[in-house]
Amino acid sequence: MPLGLYVSVPFCRSKCSFCNFASGVFSRDKMNGYIAQLQEEIASAETRATILHAEFERSVDSIYFGGGTPTTLSPDQLGCIFQAIRNEFHVQPDAEITVECAPGTLRPEILDALLQGGTNRVSLGTQSFIDEEIKSVGRLHTAQQTLADINALRAAGIANINVDLIAGLPHQTAERWRASLDQLAQSGVPHASVYILEIDEDSRLGRELIAGGNRYHAHHVPDSDLAADLYLEAVDFLDRAGLPQYEISNFARPDFESHHNLKYWTRQPYFGFGLDAHSMLRANITSLDVESVRFANGDDLLTYLAGSAQQEPTFIGHQGASEETMFLGLRLNRGIDLHTIKPAITQSFDREIRELLNLGLLEQSGNSLRLTSRGRLLSNEVFERFITVPAALAAG
Ligand code: SF4
Numbered sequence: 001m002p003l004g005l006y007v008s009v010p011f012c013r014s015k016c017s018f019c020n021f022a023s024g025v026f027s028r029d030k031m032n033g034y035i036a037q038l039q040e041e042i043a044s045a046e047t048r049a050t051i052l053h054a055e056f057e058r059s060v061d062s063i064y065f066g067g068g069t070p071t072t073l074s075p076d077q078l079g080c081i082f083q084a085i086r087n088e089f090h091v092q093p094d095a096e097i098t099v100e101c102a103p104g105t106l107r108p109e110i111l112d113a114l115l116q117g118g119t120n121r122v123s124l125g126t127q128s129f130i131d132e133e134i135k136s137v138g139r140l141h142t143a144q145q146t147l148a149d150i151n152a153l154r155a156a157g158i159a160n161i162n163v164d165l166i167a168g169l170p171h172q173t174a175e176r177w178r179a180s181l182d183q184l185a186q187s188g189v190p191h192a193s194v195y196i197l198e199i200d201e202d203s204r205l206g207r208e209l210i211a212g213g214n215r216y217h218a219h220h221v222p223d224s225d226l227a228a229d230l231y232l233e234a235v236d237f238l239d240r241a242g243l244p245q246y247e248i249s250n251f252a253r254p255d256f257e258s259h260h261n262l263k264y265w266t267r268q269p270y271f272g273f274g275l276d277a278h279s280m281l282r283a284n285i286t287s288l289d290v291e292s293v294r295f296a297n298g299d300d301l302l303t304y305l306a307g308s309a310q311q312e313p314t315f316i317g318h319q320g321a322s323e324e325t326m327f328l329g330l331r332l333n334r335g336i337d338l339h340t341i342k343p344a345i346t347q348s349f350d351r352e353i354r355e356l357l358n359l360g361l362l363e364q365s366g367n368s369l370r371l372t373s374r375g376r377l378l379s380n381e382v383f384e385r386f387i388t389v390p391a392a393l394a395a396g
Contacts, residue, residue, distance in 0.1 A: 001282075002061035002092060004263040007038070007081060008274030009067040010301065013102060017137045017216040018166075020202035022276040022299035023068040033305045034274075035077045040307070041273050042084040049271075052313050054281035054293040057269065060089045062096045062260035069125070071105040075113035082117035096121055096259040098162075104141035106149050111156055121258075122153055123162040123193075128169055128176075129183035136170040136217040137205065143183065150187050160256060161189045167234065168197030168227030170205075170217035177230045178237075185241040190256035193249050194234045196227050228377055235373065248331050248376050265328045267321070272296070275304050283315065291321040319345065327383040330362075335370025352385040 010023040011031055026034075041048075049056035063085065070078070085091065098121040099114055114122070128134050129143040146163070153161055163184055167177065184192055199221075200206045208218040222230075235245050243251040247265060250258065263270050269292075272279045276299040283290040295313040303309045316324065322345040329336035338346055346353070353369070356362040361375035361382050375382055 001057065001269060002059040003057045003089070003281075004062040004064065004260050004268065004270035005060055005085060005089065006260075006270060006272035006277055006279075007063070007065045007070075007085075008272065008277040008297075009065060009070040009073060010034075010275045011067065011072045012069045013072055013105065014138050014140055016139055017205040018169075018197055018203045020198065020200060020206070021068070022301075024301075026301070030301065030305070031073065031077065034301075035073070035080055037305055037307060038081060038274055039084040042081075042088050045088055045271060045273075048295075048310075049281055052281070052293050052295060053283060053285045053290075055269070055284050056281070058088075058090050059092060060085075060095055061092045062263065063091065063098070064260040065099040067100060069102045069105060070099050071101045071110050071114075075109045078110070078113040078117060091118065096160075098123055098258070098260055100125060101149070102139070102141060103146040103149050106152060111152065115156060115158075120158060121160040121162070122158055123191075124149060124164065126163045126184075127166045128172070129180040130171070130176045132171050133169040133176065136220065138216075147183075147187060150189060160191070162191040162193060162258070163187065163189050164193045164195070165234070166195050166197055167230035168222055168224070170220040172222050172230070174226070174230065174233075177233065181234060181237045181241075185237070190243070190253040191258065192238055192243055192251045194231060194238075194251065195249050196231050197221070199224075231377070232373065235376075244333075246333050248371075248379055265331050267292075267325055267328060275299055275301060275309070285315075288315075289317040290315045291318050292316045318342065323386055327386040330369070330371055330382065330386075331379070333370065335368050338367045338369055349386060356382060356385065 011026055012023050013025065015024055046056045097117065097119045099119050100123045102125050124146055126146045127139060131142050134141060150161055165180055165184065198206065199209050201210060205216045205218060208215045209221060238251040239245065243253055245251050246257050250261065269281045270279060271281065274297065276297060278294065278296040280292055280294045283293050293313050293315055296311050297304060297309040298311055300309065322342045325341060326336060326345065353362065357364060360372055361378060363370055363372050371379060371382065
């Protein structure tokens with residue numbers, strides 16, 4: 001089965017107040033060192049897979065550059081990464097190649113480098129079409145720049161564009177949210193991602209909100225009930241606009257679903273490179289109950305630059321694989337086909353499934369089990385019910 005590749009680029013022009021990713025603003029020197037390390041990591045992918053007893057596939061049908069902001073790299077640096085991938089892997093001619101871009105960073109020479117690398121899909125971290133909301137979280141672009149980028153991408157032949165929106169940003173109101181949704185629909189992009197602002201202590205804004213302070217416009221953040229209502233409104237609005245929901249946070253015109261992200265939710269193999277990148281490959285161990293191998297790099301940049309960010313792998317057995325199929329598949333609106341899950345697993349979760357059906361968080365028709373729209377709002381609580389204790393054996 002062809003692989004999906006993920007490349008993490010943890011550099012940004014500024015750090016958004018709500019961001020809890022391993023990303024930041026770093027010097028050119030660090031960026032150069034990072035590219036060198038990334039090239040080395042990609043070149044040794046097969047060796048790493050062999051050491052981990054994982055199946056290595058050279059054929060690739062999706063590549064995703066995320067982060068961070070990959071378009072903060074120079075055209076040469078982007079070219080080096082594309083070349084490193086093509087040296088090591090066979091990228092299928094129709095592979096989906098996505099690059100995340102911050103609006104306003106798509107200079108003509110960057111766009112050129114993306115096209116030369118084969119990019120055919122771009123995800124714009126728009127977050128809102130209201131300038132006050134965008135500015136309040138520390139982003140440097142304007143709504144107008146997003147629209148200009150969409151036009152530039154189309155003119156360059158990239159029509160497969162995603163726009164991200166966040167419900168619950170400071171200064172957001174129901175009217176402003178509708179204006180953002182209207183603008184998104186008018187732009188005609190075929191894919192949208194809608195997230196609810198996460199409030200946790202891993203971001204400056206989250207910490208300020210928890211502390212009840214006023215910095216980072218925290219006192220202008222709408223309450224969680226309004227944020228949930230805004231998300232539900234987006235689900236209805238985008239459906240009417242021809243972009244039905246296909247995953248908790250994702251909406252697309254028919255045939256424009258993200259092939260790469262579908263790999264994560266349907267447990268197809270992928271190989272990640274760079275800071276905090278995760279991978280899952282099929283296991284190549286016949287004598288043990290091991291179905292797949294998950295492994296990752298840590299999220300400390302200096303450790304990564306020193307070439308020692310690789311963490312211990314986790315071997316997933318057949319029971320763990322079925323559990324993952326369950327809670328990852330439930331992210332999709334089409335849900336899971338209970339026929340594809342081992343009967344012993346569905347039986348072991350019989351009580352949980354019945355409770356969640358009674359609570360109106362799951363619904364079942366025939367063999368298909370899916371989240372309800374309320375279940376999507378409380379998805380983490382639902383998924384927790386499907387994770388048992390040692391589904392996976394940590395390798396020593
Ligand atoms: S651009 Fe994205 S990755 Fe960078 S700081 Fe903002 S949210 Fe985080």
